Amino acid sequence: MQNRGAIIFLVIAFALVSLYQLSFTLVTNNVKADAKEYAQGDPQKEQNYLDSLANRPVYNLGFKNYTLNECMSSELNLGLDLKGGMNVMLEVSVTDLIRNMADYSTDTTFNRALKQANLDLRDSQDDYVTLFGKAFSKIDPNAKLAAIFSTYELKEKITVNSTNDEVLAVIRAEAQAAIDNSFNILRTRIDRFGVSQPNIQRIGLESSGRILVELPGVKDPARVKKLLQGTANLEFWETCTKRHRCRC
Numbered sequence: 001m002q003n004r005g006a007i008i009f010l011v012i013a014f015a016l017v018s019l020y021q022l023s024f025t026l027v028t029n030n031v032k033a034d035a036k037e038y039a040q041g042d043p044q045k046e047q048n049y050l051d052s053l054a055n056r057p058v059y060n061l062g063f064k065n066y067t068l069n070e071c072m073s074s075e076l077n078l079g080l081d082l083k084g085g086m087n088v089m090l091e092v093s094v095t096d097l098i099r100n101m102a103d104y105s106t107d108t109t110f111n112r113a114l115k116q117a118n119l120d121l122r123d124s125q126d127d128y129v130t131l132f133g134k135a136f137s138k139i140d141p142n143a144k145l146a147a148i149f150s151t152y153e154l155k156e157k158i159t160v161n162s163t164n165d166e167v168l169a170v171i172r173a174e175a176q177a178a179i180d181n182s183f184n185i186l187r188t189r190i191d192r193f194g195v196s197q198p199n200i201q202r203i204g205l206e207s208s209g210r211i212l213v214e215l216p217g218v219k220d221p222a223r224v225k226k227l228l229q230g231t232a233n234l235e236f237w238e239t240c241t242k243r244h245r246c247r248c
Contacts, residue, residue: 023059024059024066024071024072027058027066028068028071028072031050031058031068031071034049035050050068053067053068054067054069055067055068055069056068058071059071086213086215086221086224087212087213087214087215088212088213088214088215088228089203089210089211089212090182090186090210090212090213090228091208091209091211092178092179092182092209092210092211093209094128094175094209095114095117095128097174097175097178098114098129098132098171098175099114101149101151101153101174102148102149102151103151105148107147107148109136109139109140110136110148112135113132113135113136113139114132114135116131116135117131117132117134120134127172127208128175128208128209129168129171129172129175130168132171133164133165137164144164145162145167145168146158146159146160146161146162146163146164146166146167147160149162149167149171150162154170157170158170179202179209182211183202183211186200186211186213186228189228190215198213198214198215199212199213199214200212
């Protein structure tokens with residue numbers, strides 16, 4: 001009898017938890033249905049409607065109010081197969097990063113090594129920096145990477161006496177930092193985008209720079225492109241203090 005009572009209790013508890021979880025999906029579906037009715041077939045108008053409710057309470061449980069974004073993050077995960085949406089593959093260009101680190105050097109061996117690394121990358125399991133180092137040494141065994149990468153920006157990390165292995169280690173670290181930074185920026189932007197249960201992950205080697213982004217339920221490619229490819233702007237403004245007067 002005690003075991004039977006425990007089983008009944010667990011069944012009821014599981015049912016209540018399931019209903020609670022399902023309720024978020026029902027709420028978001030109702031809001032999305034209202035958005036479609038309001039938009040009358042206009043995708044931009046529909047998205048604007050949803051954006052206007054993103055941080056406003058749409059679900060009241062009595063003890064807590066949930067915004068639309070919170071409901072979307074808690075709804076059932078249907079994935080792209082059942083819900084539709086967009087699948088985007090992005091890649092951080094390690095080649096361009098290396099060119100930038102070298103101040104876009106015109107050195108023949110350097111540029112030939114970059115081209116060869118791009119070719120070798122198609123059929124190799126090694127990361128790009130390793131392939132670049134191998135190609136550079138093969139083209140000219142006596143060439144020194146330090147002569148190319150001992151720039152002003154890297155003066156604290158690379159000197160004219162640095163070995164090729166030491167330079168490659170710096171390049172690999174800088175490349176990894178750039179990839180990590182890009183991944184974090186994308187994740188932050190997607191979180192602010194308000195997509196329910198997005199998936200963002202790295203593909204292949206971490207140093208490859210390839211990032212997969214899955215956005216269930218998203219139907220506006222132009223908006224996603226603007227979100228993912230947009231660049232940040234740093235602006236400086238002259239301000240006034242109490243001690244000084246501004247002359248305009």
